[in-house]
Amino acid sequence: MTDGLTLWGRASSNNVQKLLWALAELGLRYEHILVGGVHGGLDDPAYRAINPNGLVPALRDGGLVLWESHAILRYLAARYGQQSLWRVDPVQRAVVDQWTDWTATTFQPAWISLFWHKVRTPTGQQDARAIADSHARTIAALRILDATLIDRDYLAGDRLSYADIAAGVALYRWFTMPIDRPAMPGVENWYRRLQLRPGFRQAVMVSYAELVGRLAY
Numbered sequence: 001m002t003d004g005l006t007l008w009g010r011a012s013s014n015n016v017q018k019l020l021w022a023l024a025e026l027g028l029r030y031e032h033i034l035v036g037g038v039h040g041g042l043d044d045p046a047y048r049a050i051n052p053n054g055l056v057p058a059l060r061d062g063g064l065v066l067w068e069s070h071a072i073l074r075y076l077a078a079r080y081g082q083q084s085l086w087r088v089d090p091v092q093r094a095v096v097d098q099w100t101d102w103t104a105t106t107f108q109p110a111w112i113s114l115f116w117h118k119v120r121t122p123t124g125q126q127d128a129r130a131i132a133d134s135h136a137r138t139i140a141a142l143r144i145l146d147a148t149l150i151d152r153d154y155l156a157g158d159r160l161s162y163a164d165i166a167a168g169v170a171l172y173r174w175f176t177m178p179i180d181r182p183a184m185p186g187v188e189n190w191y192r193r194l195q196l197r198p199g200f201r202q203a204v205m206v207s208y209a210e211l212v213g214r215l216a217y
């Protein structure tokens with residue numbers, strides 16, 4: 001049974017994980033179609049009609065078909081999370097969007113680059129300089145998060161918003177990648193808090209073994 005929602009995308013994709021986590025937070029039922037990565041299917045004309053980029057995730061809700069993980073996150077929050085992930089007040093929502101957009105433009109490119117160079121690239125092909133550079137960029141972004149989270153529970157205040165989902169999917173990989181991690185008490189407390197949420201544990205704290213040493217997708 002579903003509520004008319006369909007999500008496309010492999011569960012090992014961090015962009016898909018944002019939506020698996022959000023759907024769990026919102027208590028929504030949905031059909032999950034595994035495409036991308038080992039599942040393939042992204043070049044099928046039927047999938048290209050859903051997402052012309054040939055990437056995951058994509059979501060259908062009735063007559064609406066959407067791609068881009070943050071656009072989907074915002075839609076789900078606005079449509080189904082008015083009392084939870086969404087913020088009605090324009091000032092509060094501006095803060096949520098600031099962190100969500102910063103994640104898209106600054107934080108995620110840094111940590112994904114590190115994950116790519118350190119985890120996805122086979123050991124024998126790794127570039128120490130690229131690892132060091134992306135590690136430094138990830139730490140610089142995390143320090144910005146850390147300074148904010150030192151005196152608040154979530155990015156936009158005292159309760160979860162879609163910004164925590166956009167940025168927070170990075171944490172499991174950050175805290176499990178074989179790299180040095182300087183102490184960051186604000187980020188560490190945020191990670192502890194997120195781990196108390198079943199949706200985070202189910203969607204984000206999952207093995208990424210299929211991605212290790214694999215550059216194919």
Ligand SMILES: N[C@@H](CCC(=O)N[C@@H](CS)C(=O)NCC(=O)O)C(=O)O
Pocket residue numbers: 010013014015016035036037038042054055056057067068069070217
């Ligand atoms: N900006 C897009 C990025 C989508 C993207 O890069 N998706 C990756 C997975 S994280 C993908 O589809 N890769 C090909 C594959 O999984 O086979 C979004 O946020 O949705």
